[in-house]
Amino acid sequence: MKIINKLPKSNPNVHVELLGNNWNLMKEPRNLLSAILLSTPLMIVATFISIGIIKIFNTISLSDFGIKPDEISITINLSSIFLLVLLLVIHELMHLIFIPNFVKSNKTYIGFTWFGAFVLTEEEISKSRFIIISIAPFVIISMIFPLILSVFGLLTTTLKFLIILNSLGSSVDLLNLFLITQVPKNATLKSNGLNTYWKVKQINKKNEENKNLLY
Template sequence: MKYVRKLPATDRQLSNQLIENGWKKIKEPRNFSLAVLFSLPFSYLLGSIILWLAYLLKPTLFEFLISDVLSISFSIDFKMLLYILFVFVYMLIHELIHAVFIPNFTKSKKIFFGLNGLFGFVFTTEPIKKERFLVISIMPFFLLSLVPVFLLNLLGFLNWYTLGLCLINAVGSCVDFLNMFLIAFQVKSGHTIINNGFETYYYPMQNIT
């Protein structure tokens, strides 16, 4: 796994080579900005799921919604700065989880990670089966948003600070779910996927683990 400063650009020569060898390009947004735009419905859906679960587990968190007096205050202090740091670390863990589920992530030279502004990213040009790709995409949401809500409530630590981390991660998983949606409906089971910059190709190879 290598560190890079930005997402790798699309290699046109590789794109042509893949097409000549029988790979097919999926229909997807042409750049990151469009991907974020098209993923907004998933953002609302995932955020709503986490809030709904939190409400079912601990309704008292939402009592302020029916209170006659609503008071909101905001201040920047050491605790707030520390919380922002936690959010940043949580985002990096999100990307690390993606990487862990990529085959041979400790040895592969085709896996890249880095920071793009305030956001981290993991990118690989390793060929991956459809089913593994779906697992790679969903695990950060599952491990950092869905499971923690239940564990935090069980341990008595579910509050708006901890729920906020789960919620931010859930909303930030929207592009992952957009990619899952595109792959799930365009690529058949057992087919192999490969990324080339912002382009994704698939081919019916069965020998990739």
Template sequence: MKFIKKIPPEDEKRSEELAHHGYKKLKEPKSVGAAIAISLPLSMLLMVLAGFWCYFLNPTFFDFMSEEGMSIELTFHLSSILYLAGMVLCLLIHELIHAVFIPKVWRSEKTYWGFNGLFGFVYTEEKLTKERFLLVSIMPLILISFVFPVILNAFGIWSHYLIFLSVFNAGGACVDLLNIVLVTAQVPYRGYVVSNGYSSFYKKAS
């Protein structure tokens, strides 16, 4: 796995090679901005689901909500910096989880990681089976927003801030979920998926 500053643009020559080998371009948003805009309803849905899951695990942490309404007071001091750092760390863990489910990721010459502002990313040009692509895409959402809360709550280290991070991670997984929907709908059973910049290609297994 190598470091890069940003995800490269689509390599037209490689796209032609992929087409020559029977790959078709996935119908998907043309840019990250478009993908985020399209997936905003998914973000809201995921945050609601994560919030209900946290409530199910420990309803006492939601006692600040009453029939008379909800009151939230925001204060900013030095600890706020630690909270922001926790959000950045959550994003990095999210991307690391993506990475560890990519086959042979540490030895891969086609897998990259980097930072885009405060956000980290993992990008791979390895050929992935449809099933593996779906696994890589879904695991940060499953682990951080649904599995880790169960473990942390069981050990008694659950808190309002950890609930916030759980919901925050779920909302940030909206583009992952959009990719899951697109690949599930378009890529045939036992098909393969390959990334070329921001474009994805697929073909049926021979």
């Protein structure tokens, strides 16, 4: 794993090599701004999902966050900034821990930019693993945590805010769920910078015949 301070760029030589080896370039937003704009509707959907889960055992309203019909009161202090940074780090760690052998990998990156934090791996991974890596922060932080915290009476207003904020920040991750539908079920994925490629690897015919004989 490598720690970097900017988003890795696509290597044109690797791009040509991958296409020459029958890898297919996945159709996806070409830059972060486009991804954010396309994922905006998913911000709303994700937020309502989290609010719905919170309401199962708890209550939530705009007044909890200082928003009232006649006034808006928002307090920002050092502890608030610390919690926001902590949420950002935890969110990205949730992506990271589901990447196979991320500690030993020299093709897996974690970093911070002015736009936030990111995790990216250029290792080959299965489609199912790609899905898990993408949605892990949303499912764990914004769906599972509020249920557990509510049951034990630990869901405070601050935690509600962070859970919803995580839902908003998960919109690009959820966009990946729609983008990945263009990839066959048994495909392998590989990244080259921000470009994603997929390929269905052919099983050696002789090995397949030997495997069939075992059954």
